Amino acid sequence: MQPQPPYDLHTAADDRPVTVDRREGPYGEVVLRRRGGAESSADAVFEIIANGCFLMDTSDGRSERLLIRAALDALPADRPSPALLIGGLGVGFSLVEAVAAARWGRIAVVEREAAVIDWHRAGPLAAVTSGALADPRTEVVHADLVEWLRTGPRTFDALCLDIDNGPDWTVTEDNGGLYSATGLAACAARLAPGGVLAVWSAQPSPAFGESLRNAGFTQVRTEEVAVARGVPDVVHLAVRGA
Secondary structure, three states, rough: OOOOOOOOOOOOOOOOOOEEEEEOOEEEEEEEEEEOOOOOOOOOEEEEEEOEEEEOOOOOHHHHHHHHHHHHHOOOOOOOOOEEEEOOOOOOHHHHHHHOOOOOOOEEEOOOEEEEEEEEOOOOOHHHHHHHHHHHEEEEEEOOHHHHHHHOOOOOEEEEOOOOOOOOOOOHHHHHHHOOOHHHHHHHHEEEEEEEEEEEEOOOOHHHHHHHOOOOOOOEOOOOOOOOOOEEEEEEEEEEOO
16 A cells, blocks of 8 residues: 655654655565654655665765766766766755756656655655756656666666665665666667766775776776765766767
């Protein structure tokens, strides 16, 4: 049974996370939780949990924004209105960053979880992305990214992918195909010559960097964002050859 709006925004007094919405879907369970503040307080932090695995929250967003900025910076300056594909809507930071850059042309966001799309369109996360979703360049596609990359009819100048905690830590087993030789070939097929592939990861993956080179990508490198504890978040960057 899928909970429907209005959503429960009550937060426990001891700051334990409170479940706002929980859905069961074709890929398992996805949960939106809330920490901090009271009711609709600006101090509230929302978290997305998939199959018991923490994915992201609204507390920071620096690395999600870097995902978009780094891809745009890597594109040739003389490429007008580049088309962007964002893989994974998440808490919306990547989309908001993209819309803030006037240089981007069309912006497609592929998200497989109907619940996540609902939370942005009519739920608590609308406070983050309502303006970005209303931008005429934005299109939200409800689809599985791995399948959509394989069969989609369009090409893009940049693919910014953030559907897992990284190539070595996927949310579901099926997502592993995205980082395989077959998956990277599908990414290359969706990219225009000279296009940029950017992949978010919660930790560096030297093996994935090697996979990118083996798949024919060039200018393979990483950019890091330091975190309070542990290894830095990473954006893997690569360019499709002409």
